[in-house]
Amino acid sequence: MINPIIKAEAFHQLSQxxxxxxxxxxxxxxxxxxxxxxxxxxxxxxKDLSQIVENPAHGGRHPLPSPAAFGSTLGKLGITPESHVIVYDDKNASMSAARFWWMLKALGHEKVQVLDGGFQAAEKQGFLVNNEIATPQSSSPYPVTDWKSPLADLTEVKSASGKRNQMIIDVRESERYQGLKEPIDKIAGHIPGAINLPFTENLDENGSFLSQEN
Structure with a gap:
């Protein structure tokens, strides 16, 4: 099984x-x-990783697109089931890069990895950076039927919040979990019963993922 995370050095070698x-x-x-x-x-x-609804109360801020819509997006990017995909963002791979990775895996895609440390790590390693807009080699829509990973809707989450044998994990920073600050949502705090495991606890001082041992 391919490692979900790839270091900048390994990515550079692989790209050759x-x-x-x-x-x-x-x-x-x-x-x-x-x-x-x-x-x-x-x-x-x-636009590509969500199907935005007018009222976030019905589906959240970034509900998933349909599998067919995401398959169409992948086709426009030239991604096929055989493609080896590397994805990065500038939030230590904790935001859109992680979401894109999960969505591909949820379709059953095998070769997809998140670039450890994201754009910043690659830039420090001396990767070539330019402003030329790349043109994808479009292909047919990615063959999909449905999400292969289990999903929970709002009704299921609400039900789980009151049960001791089910766990809801909130990976936001502690201050947002506690409701001490809220830069995005209208209501601060967290879902009742949720525990807080901030994603930053999985990162080292340089913003790279901790090893499995740590």
């Missing part, structure tokens, strides 16, 4: 011998326009 598809999942498109890793294609969280 294999035909990879590199995905830039940074949230702000203008950052991609200003400079991205050479050959990277951009995906947009709102």
């Amino acid at each position: 011998t294999q035909n990879l598809i590199l995905i830039d999942a940074r949230f702000v498109y203008s950052n991609y326009e200003k400079g991205h890793l050479d050959g990277a294609l951009h995906v947009d969280l709102n």
Whole structure:
């Protein structure tokens, strides 16, 4: 089984011998326009990785698109079931890159990895950065039937919040979990019963993922 995380050094070596598809999942498109890793294609969280609804109360802020819609997006990016995909963002791979990785895995895709440390780590390693907008080699829509990973809807989450034998994990930073600050959502705090395991606890002081031993 392929490692879900790839170090910048390993990515550089792999890119010399294999035909990879590199995905830039940074949230702000203008950052991609200003400079991205050479050959990277951009995906947009709102347009490509979500199906935004008018009222977030019905599905959340970034509900998943349908499998067919995501399959169409993958086809436009030239991604097929045989493609080896590397994805990065500028949030230590904790935001859109992780979501894109999960969505591909949820379709059953095998060869997809998150670039450890994201754009910043690759830039420090001396990766070529340019502002040329890459053109994908589009293919047919990715063959999909349904999400192969289990999903929970809002009704299931609400039910689980009151049960001791089910666990809801909130990976946001502690201050948002506690409701001490809330820069995005209208209501601060967390889902009743949820425990807090901030994603930052999985990162070292340089923003790279901790080893399995740690």
